[in-house]
Amino acid sequence: MNITLTLNGKRRTADIHPNAKLSDVLRQLGCASVKMGCNEGACGSCAVSVNGRVINSCLAYAAQADGGTVETVESIGSLDHPHPIQAALVEEGAVQCGFCMPGMIMAAKALFDKNPSPTDAELAIHLDGQLCRCTGYEKIQSALRRVAAHGAPVPSPGSSTKGGRS
Amino acid sequence: MKITAYHRPETLDKARSLLRDLGPAGIPLAGATSHAFMKGDDEKTAVDLAALGLDTITATPQGFAIGAMARIADLQAFAAPGWVLDRVALRFVSQPMRNMTTLGGNLARVFPWNDFPVALLALDATLDIAGDTVTTHPAATFFKGQPARLFKPGDLLTAIHVPAVGPGCGFGYHKETVVNMDFSLFTAAAWVRRDKRSLAEVRIAVGAGVPLPQRLIALEDALTGKAFSRDTVRAAVIAHAEAVSWKGGDGFSADYIRQLALTHLEDALHAAWNDAAGGAV
Numbered sequence: 001m002n003i004t005l006t007l008n009g010k011r012r013t014a015d016i017h018p019n020a021k022l023s024d025v026l027r028q029l030g031c032a033s034v035k036m037g038c039n040e041g042a043c044g045s046c047a048v049s050v051n052g053r054v055i056n057s058c059l060a061y062a063a064q065a066d067g068g069t070v071e072t073v074e075s076i077g078s079l080d081h082p083h084p085i086q087a088a089l090v091e092e093g094a095v096q097c098g099f100c101m102p103g104m105i106m107a108a109k110a111l112f113d114k115n116p117s118p119t120d121a122e123l124a125i126h127l128d129g130q131l132c133r134c135t136g137y138e139k140i141q142s143a144l145r146r147v148a149a150h151g152a153p154v155p156s157p158g159s160s161t162k163g164g165r166s
Numbered sequence: 167m168k169i170t171a172y173h174r175p176e177t178l179d180k181a182r183s184l185l186r187d188l189g190p191a192g193i194p195l196a197g198a199t200s201h202a203f204m205k206g207d208d209e210k211t212a213v214d215l216a217a218l219g220l221d222t223i224t225a226t227p228q229g230f231a232i233g234a235m236a237r238i239a240d241l242q243a244f245a246a247p248g249w250v251l252d253r254v255a256l257r258f259v260s261q262p263m264r265n266m267t268t269l270g271g272n273l274a275r276v277f278p279w280n281d282f283p284v285a286l287l288a289l290d291a292t293l294d295i296a297g298d299t300v301t302t303h304p305a306a307t308f309f310k311g312q313p314a315r316l317f318k319p320g321d322l323l324t325a326i327h328v329p330a331v332g333p334g335c336g337f338g339y340h341k342e343t344v345v346n347m348d349f350s351l352f353t354a355a356a357w358v359r360r361d362k363r364s365l366a367e368v369r370i371a372v373g374a375g376v377p378l379p380q381r382l383i384a385l386e387d388a389l390t391g392k393a394f395s396r397d398t399v400r401a402a403v404i405a406h407a408e409a410v411s412w413k414g415g416d417g418f419s420a421d422y423i424r425q426l427a428l429t430h431l432e433d434a435l436h437a438a439w440n441d442a443a444g445g446a447v
Binding site: 001018019039040041042044047053054055056058059060061063064066107125126127128129 | 168169170171172174195198199201202203212214216237239256259260261262263265266346347
């Protein structure tokens with residue numbers, strides 16, 4: 001079956017099997033940031049935003065995203081112009097192996113988009129699906145706390161569409 | 167299970183018609199989060215219910231009407247006087263899973279550890295199944311066995327009606343997991359109505375640790391009309407927990423689950439009592 005979606009601001013089509021998971025299709029479409037971890041919705045490394053909600057793309061069928069808007073970390077920042085969340089994570093030394101970072105950043109951005117100054121408790125609730133196997137939670141939390149303290153600025157539209165790495 | 171075809175109908179009638187025609191080859195698709203656990207090679211045609219407009223939460227004169235496709239995150243975010251399901255939602259797995267999982271999906275097929283059946287039993291909710299006509303089922307009936315027994319081919323769970331927790335009433339919910347995102351080892355929910363220092367009405371439900379979520383009617387009867395005190399609650403819980411066949415598993419003995427039950431039943435009742443007084447839960 002054919003699906004059409006708006007992926008990171010661009011209209012994309014894909015010929016997929018109805019059983020295909022969204023994570024696989026996104027990787028086939030070039031979004032290497034979508035990491036395959038547990039494949040059962042437990043680790044959050046595949047987290048992407050679909051129609052404004054951050055979900056585990058390893059559990060969602062790609063067909064469910066047909067007609068929708070999907071955002072991955074590729075749309076969020078670039079090496080030259082990192083999103084404030086990405087900048088804070090780097091400045092805090094919060095990125096170890098980096099495998100969890102795309103999902104972590106997507107989850108954090110979804111929260112900051114709604115609430116620029118979340119409390120520690122709100123951060124804990126909204127990031128409770130993101131596991132870091134390096135166990136670097138303290139520095140991740142410090143980085144996000146730093147963003148929260150300043151209120152996450154909204155990047156200008158189109159500031160970053162390629163070269164994103166996290 | 168393998169999905170070999172996919173439909174996203176835009177009306178309830180079309181969805182019902184598709185599922186009726188497909189019979190066992192069709193599967194309603196809600197949040198899809200449980201599909202990862204459906205092993206085997208059987209091929210299914212998915213009928214996605216996302217476009218049916220069943221995802222709203224509405225205040226009604228009696229409480230709240232929740233569309234079966236409302237996400238757990240919607241329950242988490244909703245706020246209104248008498249609304250308590252946000253407390254249950256917050257203990258549900260993780261934020262990405264709360265963003266995906268639907269209330270209907272958590273109810274239509276019941277595993278022992280499902281969270282919301284326990285809360286809905288304590289809150290005395292009702293559930294609507296759309297067939298040729300809409301039939302309304304009390305939670306106590308709906309969860310008496312696997313809900314599938316109530317569905318004919320093409321029937322769909324469409325709405326859940328939850329009474330508001332009114333003045334003088336309170337709700338308590340306790341869930342035990344090994345780690346935060348884990349399936350429940352034991353879940354307890356309690357709803358009480360206070361009359362000064364007494365428990366005028368009590369509903370208590372448990373899940374996990376038992377084959378299916380259930381009300382503890384004997385314990386409710388033992389507490390109804392009694393003056394509330396720590397000793398009264400503890401004595402009643404201990405006496406009536408003995409009569410329940412607790413189920414162990416996943417490395418936990420039935421006796422360990424019974425011990426969890428004693429603690430969490432007491433805690434849920436105290437939380438409901440304090441909630442009824444407008445205090446902390």
